[in-house]
Amino acid sequence: MSAEVEQTSIRRRLERTSVLVVLLGYALLVLANVQLFQQQRNQRQLTTMQRAERLLRSNVALAGQPQQLQRLFGAFSSSNLAVWGHFSDQQSVDAALMDPSADLRQRAEQLAQNQSRPQLFRNRSNSYIVTSRVVNLNGNPFHLYLLEDVSAEMAFQHQRNALLLLAAVLAALVSVLLNRRGIHRALQPLTRLGDMLETLCSNPLQHQPLTPDQQPLELKPLAAAVNDLRERLANVLDHQQQFASSVSHELRNPITIIGGYNRRLMRRAQNLTDDQRRQLLIVEDEIRRLGQLVTDLVTITRAEISAQNLDCQPLCIADLVQQAIALLDPQAQPRIVVIPADGVDPRLIEVFADRDAVLQCLAHLFNNACQYSPPASPVEIGYLCQAERVFLQVRDHGPGVPVEERQLVFERFRRGRNSEGSSGSGIGLAVVQTLVDPMAGSVSIEDAQGGGAVVVLGLRRCSSPAPEGHPPLH
Numbered sequence: 001m002s003a004e005v006e007q008t009s010i011r012r013r014l015e016r017t018s019v020l021v022v023l024l025g026y027a028l029l030v031l032a033n034v035q036l037f038q039q040q041r042n043q044r045q046l047t048t049m050q051r052a053e054r055l056l057r058s059n060v061a062l063a064g065q066p067q068q069l070q071r072l073f074g075a076f077s078s079s080n081l082a083v084w085g086h087f088s089d090q091q092s093v094d095a096a097l098m099d100p101s102a103d104l105r106q107r108a109e110q111l112a113q114n115q116s117r118p119q120l121f122r123n124r125s126n127s128y129i130v131t132s133r134v135v136n137l138n139g140n141p142f143h144l145y146l147l148e149d150v151s152a153e154m155a156f157q158h159q160r161n162a163l164l165l166l167a168a169v170l171a172a173l174v175s176v177l178l179n180r181r182g183i184h185r186a187l188q189p190l191t192r193l194g195d196m197l198e199t200l201c202s203n204p205l206q207h208q209p210l211t212p213d214q215q216p217l218e219l220k221p222l223a224a225a226v227n228d229l230r231e232r233l234a235n236v237l238d239h240q241q242q243f244a245s246s247v248s249h250e251l252r253n254p255i256t257i258i259g260g261y262n263r264r265l266m267r268r269a270q271n272l273t274d275d276q277r278r279q280l281l282i283v284e285d286e287i288r289r290l291g292q293l294v295t296d297l298v299t300i301t302r303a304e305i306s307a308q309n310l311d312c313q314p315l316c317i318a319d320l321v322q323q324a325i326a327l328l329d330p331q332a333q334p335r336i337v338v339i340p341a342d343g344v345d346p347r348l349i350e351v352f353a354d355r356d357a358v359l360q361c362l363a364h365l366f367n368n369a370c371q372y373s374p375p376a377s378p379v380e381i382g383y384l385c386q387a388e389r390v391f392l393q394v395r396d397h398g399p400g401v402p403v404e405e406r407q408l409v410f411e412r413f414r415r416g417r418n419s420e421g422s423s424g425s426g427i428g429l430a431v432v433q434t435l436v437d438p439m440a441g442s443v444s445i446e447d448a449q450g451g452g453a454v455v456v457l458g459l460r461r462c463s464s465p466a467p468e469g470h471p472p473l474h
Contacts, residue, residue, distance in 0.1 A: 010190070011183050018179045019172045026168030030161050037157050038120075041129055041150060045118040049131045049146045052083055056135055056144065080149035087140055104128070108147050126151040189216050197226065251294045259287045285329075292363075299360070299431055310354040310438055314462045317390055318346035320355070321381060324362035332370045341383040349383065351390050351459040357435040358459070361443075364428040365394045365455050372398030373452070390461045397452040406445045432457070 084105070104123050111119045112132035120129045127150050135142045196210060209230060210223040262283050265272075272280070325336050340346055351358075369379040377397040384391040401409060408414050412430040429443070436443050442458035 011187055014183045015176060015179060018175050018183075022172045022175045023168055026164060026171065030164050030168075033160065033164065034157070037153070041120070041153070042118045045129055045131045045146060045148060048081075048148075049133055049144070052144060052146060053133055053135055056085075056137070056142070080152075082147040083145070084147075085135075085142055085144040087142055105145075105147075109143075109145060112145060120150070127154040189219055193219060193223065193226075252291070255287055255291050255294070259284070259291075262287060288329075293427070295360070297427070299434060310357055312352055312354050312439060314350045315353055315355055315358065316347060317349045317351050317383070317392065317459075320351075320358050320362060321346075321392070324359050324366060327359065327363050328366055328370070332366070335370055335373075335377075335379050336366060337378045337380050339380055339382045341385055344383065344385050346383060349385060349390055350462050352462040353439045353441070353459050354435075357439065361432045361435050361457060362392075362394075364432050365457065368428055369394050369396035369398075369455070372396050374398075384456075386461070388461055390459050392457045392459070393454050394457070395448050395452060395454045397448075397450075400447065400451060400453045401445050409445070410443070 107121070107123065108128065108130040109132070111121055112130045115132065118129050118131045120127065122128070129148050129150050131146045133144045135144055193210070193215070209227045212220045212223040212227070215223045262280060266277075266280050266284070321338060325333055328336070338346075341349075366379065373379060373396040380393075380395040382393040382395070384393060402417070405417070410429045410433045412427055414430075432443050436457065436459075440460055442456075444456050444458075446454045446456060448454045
């Protein structure tokens, strides 16, 4: 089961990649900024704690004197810093201009308990950082706490991160604007190479070879490979064209000779028995069918190698239909019924197409309709005129074509299941499709009312618009 793959261009991928690189760079910058601020806060907190710890150890005698300890810690007091401590069974002794509330102090002690690194937390609308140490004073553990209000610092950090985010967005926009032109110029050689490859696919014989020296360094091997492929493909197509011409010539000559001898025998039919005349008619039919098969094979082969020489010109559609009817077997001609379009004279309808190609298409469609219809039923030809298109409708009264096979029957040597028991090679509709495509035409199969099928051949109209005519085929 094939999965649908989202098709994106290299240009868009490069633009998205450049934007992602810019955003990722700024994201790393913001992350590094946050880590740097955090490291600075932690280092400052630990340095202050180490000073308080050294001061406390140097004044062990004051450990039991709360008032002396308060004056001692006063050196660390500020508007955003609080220092306090206590023995396990005594009240705390603090020194601070910032007087933390009881619940704030209790929460700070809970967070700092058994933590060696400073702890950052929020309380109401402010941000704090707390550090704790256990100092052994004369064999008694003294719990020392350092609390700092870092609300202003955190607000500055958030403001700085917002500015960095805004700068990232602006840098991404500037990167897109600057890189778009650079990416466009960088991809121009690749775009030109793609256009050349499309030309090579459509008509390899007329494609000019690439110049690897004028290509970027990365595209030089590809240009050389394309030139080598073009040369080999041109040689193959040239050999194929020569083969088609040789086979066509070698097959047509014996068919023409056999047909000439057969027609000579037919002119002396008065000396032949009825069975012999019937056998000569069979030979004549087979010669005609074999000649048509050779013509079809040559047509398809020339279409494959882009060697069709179509001479498109304004043609009267009514004349084309009558000429195609004249090419049919004399016994099938009376079965063709042309239904004129309402309010439109077919002799005034002109299409822009190649005469021989249209006649070959109509001959195939008429023969198929006669072959798959009962012998006594007519084959109806109708017109549908539009402003820019003319649709020729060929209706038979046969078994029809199932919907699921209407594309299949246009492939080479493919026939529908309703064609069993009927002669044919399965190449007629493929030839029609091959001939109408270069003329910007179309061919399709529709259902007919009352059974049968309608093959619709669409051609470009080259006359002035006329009222639409709808033949009674649907």
